[in-house]
Amino acid sequence: MQVPAQFEYEKAASVEHALSLLAKYGPESRIVAGGHSLIPMMKLRLAQPLALIDINDVAELARISVEEGMLCIGAMARHADLLASAVVGEHFPLFHDAERMIADPIVRNRGTVGGSLCQADPSEDLSGSFAAVRAEAVVQGRQGQRVVPIREFFTGPYQTAVADDEMLIMVRVPIRSSASAYEKVERRAGDWAVGAAAAVLRLEGDTVAEAGIGLTALGARNFYAPEAEEFLAGGPATDERFERAGDIAAEHCAPIADQRGPVDYKRHLAATLTVRALQRARTRWHGRRNGGN
Ligand SMILES: Cc1cc2nc3c(=O)[nH]c(=O)nc-3n(C[C@H](O)[C@H](O)[C@H](O)COP(=O)(O)OP(=O)(O)OC[C@H]3O[C@@H](n4cnc5c(N)ncnc54)[C@H](O)[C@@H]3O)c2cc1C
Numbered sequence: 001m002q003v004p005a006q007f008e009y010e011k012a013a014s015v016e017h018a019l020s021l022l023a024k025y026g027p028e029s030r031i032v033a034g035g036h037s038l039i040p041m042m043k044l045r046l047a048q049p050l051a052l053i054d055i056n057d058v059a060e061l062a063r064i065s066v067e068e069g070m071l072c073i074g075a076m077a078r079h080a081d082l083l084a085s086a087v088v089g090e091h092f093p094l095f096h097d098a099e100r101m102i103a104d105p106i107v108r109n110r111g112t113v114g115g116s117l118c119q120a121d122p123s124e125d126l127s128g129s130f131a132a133v134r135a136e137a138v139v140q141g142r143q144g145q146r147v148v149p150i151r152e153f154f155t156g157p158y159q160t161a162v163a164d165d166e167m168l169i170m171v172r173v174p175i176r177s178s179a180s181a182y183e184k185v186e187r188r189a190g191d192w193a194v195g196a197a198a199a200v201l202r203l204e205g206d207t208v209a210e211a212g213i214g215l216t217a218l219g220a221r222n223f224y225a226p227e228a229e230e231f232l233a234g235g236p237a238t239d240e241r242f243e244r245a246g247d248i249a250a251e252h253c254a255p256i257a258d259q260r261g262p263v264d265y266k267r268h269l270a271a272t273l274t275v276r277a278l279q280r281a282r283t284r285w286h287g288r289r290n291g292g293n
Contacts, residue, residue, distance in 0.1 A: 004042035075114025094180035132198035132214030181280035195269035199277035219254035
């Protein structure tokens, strides 16, 4: 039986309380949200925090709302909340696509948006999704809040811009006219991605006015594909252009060979899934304009 090393446990009643507990226990303390990544790591002794600060009772962090033209998703919103949210599906359906394929209902009922992003696992589906929509992370310390573009939030595998004495409060996405989609290949239902791609499109006529491409589990720096986005912007939204964008995304990512597949297969997925996500986003764009979603 795997058992974590001994640790202190405190339940925070508010954000301020959580931050004061982080200060009290110092850099060896950890926030625990859903616990679906942290607790297994503690059982394997890959993480040995001296104290866990539990933020599950901080209700203000669980809200999903629209404020000042932004979709605001609290760090403690569960995967299941994101999946159930009509306002999320209305503005950014790629999150519903992704959430339908993240793990299983048990994990989705417990795992959180903040935990997913702060874990910064290279295979985390929400990281590629939030990168594609150009979200921003709201990070709070005892001195106040700061806003970090999600594309600068990930500083390496399992590393983020959140300092030891700070916590992620919320992720915000500017609401604009767009269509989006997420495509994932997994070995079996509920598994982590072999590879996945997110696409966001805004068209003016048949021309791409905005393109966002996120990549998950494919070794893309900061989970997105800037070269492919630049290629698409200003050009026609045709299959031919999407295929070239997929090839560009595949050329510039750096997947690693592992038990889920070799590098050439993953590059193939980067290209193919980018095209599929772009095509689905384009279909949704035209559907929205005809009154659908
Ligand atoms: C069996 C299984 C299958 C899974 N499959 C998938 C999958 O297919 N796709 C996928 O994307 N994910 C998958 N996951 C991951 C899961 O969905 C959760 O997203 C993940 O476990 C992290 O969320 P959590 O709330 O459990 O975080 P926790 O485990 O509580 O925390 C993770 C890390 O984030 C830190 N943290 C948490 N919240 C904050 C905060 N607000 N501020 C600062 N730091 C914070 C913690 O200190 C810790 O370091 C899977 C997990 C399991 C157990």
